Amino acid sequence: MFMSSQQNHIAHLDMDAFYASVELLRYPELRGQAVVIGAGAAHQPVLQADGTRSYSRLRDYAGRGVVTTSTYEARALGVFSAMGLMKAAKLAPDAILLPTDFTAYRHYSKLFKAAVSAIAPKMEDRGIDEIYLDLKDQTDDIAIVAQRIKDAVVAATGLSCSIGVAPNKLLAKICSDLEKPNGLTILAAADIPSRIWPLLVKKINGIGPKSAEKLAVLGILTIEQLAMCDPAVLQANFGRVYSAWLMRVAQGIDEREVATRSEPKSISRESTLERDLHAKLDRNELSALFTHLCERVADDLVRKDYLGRTVGIKLRYADFSTVTRDLTLPDPTNNAQAIRQAAGECLRRVPLDKRLRLLGVRITSLSKPGGVLPTIAEQGELFAAQ
Structure with missing residues (x-):
């Protein structure tokens, strides 16, 4: 039996290839090309004497980094987020490689959310590039409202987004992905058999x-x-x-509300692996992903203006059994290096003799910044001493 809240309009807005799209604003000559984001500063484009830029290619990369995101042209070649850059280089060696710039991504995230909230203030922030919106109180036709939101995002950022509108969050998230990029999908409960x-x-x-x-x-x-x-x-x-x-x-049933004002109790990132990996045999690939998850948690903390004190990990083995471990730090932090080292300490306390299917990192005991944070060097010294 289908869910019955047909008058409920929940929207899921997802920015299209967000990090890559921000980079294309900076480097418009790369539009239409396979571009991968995820390298360090060493792969910054170089301005030539004639005014053109030279770019690193994925085939030139050596290291343990992972893909943060990629353009749709790179995705067509099989390159997706959380994939090891060395593996991606085998699939798309000629793809352009760019470093991540979370300062720029956070800036554009704030811009698009401010533009949307002026139209639909009942918003649930789900990350740097996606939000849920409660639109049931909107008086205009829902398609007009959704298009108005899309237009406001373009006007504020120069970037496109895809929106799914449905009776609940589950269906809205599915719909936002159906017509990417720059899509708009509106679904009623009666459409579930034909469209879902x-x-x-x-x-x-x-x-x-x-x-x-x-x-x-x-x-x-x-x-x-x-x-x-x-x-x-x-x-x-x-x-x-x-x-x-x-x-x-x-059956399309989901009773979750759009949480507009709730304070987070934890911030986490996890990744279900494309194939089961062994902690020893696939150490480099797992280590790169582990670091990437810690960096994403740290970025979420900075973006949401929180510090966290208790770092935890979650491992799910191939047999679906799950273990977790936590470590409480002397002081709260939002620093990726500190989180990575604490998560590494947790990792040493779990069995690593079985293959893994999921890896996750979280931070709890959240608080708002109340003073000057330790520097990266100070936090490195703290963990070196432990």
């Missing part, structure tokens, strides 16, 4: 690659097949809690 059910199960946020593979073994490839599956079969393969969730989301 034909999609692959991996389109549901929360069904990762391993779960999708396990469903495929059961002959479940589409959301419709999941919706029609015998609940007993799902429970036997996924357990009581996760199978119940699978049945609900396949």
Whole structure:
């Protein structure tokens, strides 16, 4: 039975290839090319005497970095976020490689959110490049409101976004991805069989690659097949809690509200691996991803103006068992190096003899800055002494 809140209009706004799009504002000559973001400052473009710029190529990269994001042209070659740059170089050796610039990304994030909030103030911030909006109190036609929001984002930033409008957050997030880039998709509850059910199960946020593979073994490839599956079969393969969730989301049911004013209790980033990796045999790839997650957590702290004191990790093994470990620091921080070293200490306290399918980093005990933070050097000395 489908969810019934047909008058509820929840929008999910997702900026299109956000980091890469910000870079293309700076380097417009790269439009239409395969561009990968994720390198360090050593790969900064060089201005030539004739006024042109020379760029690093992905084939020239050597190190343990990971892809932060990529343009749609690079994605067409198989290069996606959280992939190791060395692996990406094998897929797209001629792609342009640019360093990350989180200061610029945060600037444009603030610009687009301010523009949107002037039209739709009931906003849930979900990250540097995505938000949920509660539009049920809007008096104009919802398509007009959504287009007005898209136009405001372009006017404020020069960047495009994709918006999905649906009766709940689950469906809105799916819809925002259906017509990327620069898409606008509006869905009613009655549209679920025709527009949502034909999609692959991996389109549901929360069904990762391993779960999708396990469903495929059961002959479940589409959301419709999941919706029609015998609940007993799902429970036997996924357990009581996760199978119940699978049945609900396949029917388009999601009762979460747009959280406009809640204070976060924790900030976390995690990644479900494309394939199961072994901590020793795949050490370089896992280490690069681990560092990347810590950097993203630190960036979230800075963007949301928080410090955190308790750093934690989450590991999920190939057999779906999960372990967590935490470490409380002497002082709160938002520094990526400090978070990475604390997370590394946690990592030393977990078994690493089995293959991993998920890696996560979180920080809790959040507080607002109340004084001068330790410098990077001071924080490095702190952890060196431990």
